[in-house]
Amino acid sequence: MNIILLGPPGAGKGTQAQILMEERGMVQLSTGDMLRAARTSGTEMGKRVAEVMDRGELVTDEIVIGLIREQLEKGSEGGFIFDGFPRTLAQADALGALLDETGETLDRVIELSVNDEVLVDRIVNRAKEAVAAGGTARADDNAESLKIRLMEYYKKTSPLIGYYYAKGKLVRVDGLGEIEAVRGEIAAIVD
């Protein structure tokens, strides 16, 4: 079973991906996490990525497709959860081609739907909690970058809802529910 978790920043994709990994042995492929790892590598690519991410913009398709390709080649018995990828139509096409090459299929695209006010609250809280716990907030978890991340989502990523609907893959889940309720809805889809 290979699935995509689709939804704006703060919709809860990472939380649900974590649960799916623990409960089902699926492998989460989060391009956000991969890029955060790349930016600490000290390479030229890492530096460029850091600047783009902190502004809240999308990094190039080429970079993220390369990251995903490397991981897909490793395979996963329990299946993959694509979290934060694809984010553009070009990435979606590339994912289709990569899965074809490895003989895999994309089973479901789960859209976590939420409204913008909730997103802003969640992200601002995530930043506050990180600081309260003695850590630091993600550099892109601030109001300015969030506005840009949301705009990027609506301009570049939300067309994927129609794209996967047309392919008969889309299932919508109400992302506003409690974590446990969302987990249950997703479990019913994945089972």
Ligand code: ADP
């Ligand atoms: P969130 O879901 O909270 O926006 P992510 O961790 O998924 O956070 O992504 C953080 C940032 O990493 C994005 O704002 C973007 O700059 C970059 N990024 C992650 N995934 C992609 C992708 N598939 N394509 C382009 N940029 C990406």
